[in-house]
Amino acid sequence: MTETSTAATSPATSTATSRTASSGAHGTSPQPPALRFVDVSMVFPDGTHALSETTFDVRPGEFVTVVGPSGCGKSTLLRIASGLNDATTGSVEVDRSSLGYVFQDATLLQWRTVQRNVELLAELEGVPRRERARRAGDAIDLVGLRGAERQYPKQLSGGMKMRASLARSLVLEPSVFLFDEPFGAVDEITRERLNDEVISLFQRKGFAGLFITHSITEAVFLSTRVLVMSARPGHIVGDYRVPFDYPRAPELRFEPAFAELCGEVSHALRGAHS
């Protein structure tokens, strides 16, 4: 089963290798990649073929977004990167000790205040109480939640919950930051604000970002590079460099060059779909 489907998708894999050209063009830095997928395939025990021979790098200072239809294995990519799941074949190279991971849901612990939620990961890492309180305070400032430290999750709006979730990951000062469709559930306006927030964090912290979304606008707005993924099994069918400088103003979304790039990505997505 694995054999056949891998063979069937080999043309697509070769499409993915076109990436080498673009990343070669801009990845002139000698730094090793912060995150590297090498021929990663994933077949779940129930036979679902989620990923097929996916290969790509995320370099330090790069913000890569994977955009694709629901159920194309985008999230699986992150689960493999973080070690939550093991790839069926292929390998992942990443330093997991400083990995940030923002989930689809905020996954806050309902019985903890914002402050204590943000402290959680540091607490699990055994960071002393005072030190983690300080770090959590900084992270809370950074995501704009100052004043809400003592609130419980049930008192927060969806956007505020995601901010808390962001802050929680920031506490460990991640060098690689994984985002699994974090803003899928919030309204459009909140999503745009949170996008600004992510960009400002990216600029300030300089992590390598890998962001999953099915919003083309969000993908293009946030990233230095957009990968287009197709479904069943998931594989990369397009690789686009995003040329706009940071910081990116919200108005960027209305510029022709932006729209054009969105169009290209959209076209690639549709091609992958049919």
Place this chain on the structure above:
Amino acid sequence: MTIINSAGVGTDLGMSLTPPDAAVDQFGVAPDRKRRRRLAWSRVLGPVLVFVVFVAVWHWMHTDGMRTLFNRPGFLIPAPETVINDSFVEPRARAALFNGIKWTAYIALIGLAITIVVGMILAIIMAQARAVENSIYPYLVAIQAIPILAIVPVIYSMFGGGLIPRILVCVLISIFPIVTNTLFGLQSADRGQHDLFTLRGANRFTRLVKLQLPAAMPNIFTGFRISAGLSVIGAVVGEQFFRAGSKPGIGIVLESYRQKGIYPQVFGCLILAAGLGIIVFLLFGLLSKVVVGHWHESGRSTR
């Protein structure tokens, strides 16, 4: 039940005894004051009205009801005032009744304490692996299903009479809800929250203490409350089978009055037993509100 829906925060009787949640007020999500006041009224006025109707019907049953409805003499249901007077004013009866309820409460509380400890440990063990859960669960259902009457000879052959078998019966009757609710609660943390702990390499113990147990608190308290009610029933049932002469529970006291045909005190015993049940229920409702009320929608969840 409309109380729950309209308030969103308040729920059962236990809630009405607690102050409003200050944290909720502060952030403006609390219901407006007016509605809250109306709710307070419905919580006080409603039960009072029902009580008045109940006493009226009771009184009528004594004067006419028994005769007209069942063609039986009215003294079989003594008037409320007679019950109060003969059971709680008359000193000897009062002493007997309160001695009875004291022993029942004693057994119920010891039984409940054991139930809580054993039940929670059992649930935590069961939560460790599906295989363990599957192995133990059928026997819990069995304990729940077997009539206590059937196990009495077994218990008797081991312990004879006395307090211990009464406590044991109490535990057997009340343990099921604690285990099931705690287990359900321990399994209620969502996958994302577990992933979070997995990512940081948390061990079983950390996961239990920092994730599963706190997540389970609302369910655990639900279990406490249901089991607390059952422990009172268990204490009364237990004393029926294992009569320890010098330590009669309220059930024994009731039975002895019934045999002598003294009905007012029989009803007095009923009132005391019911009162004990209500107090225990309220106590755990209050405790639940204090412990989880600030983060959970309510101290209550599904039964």
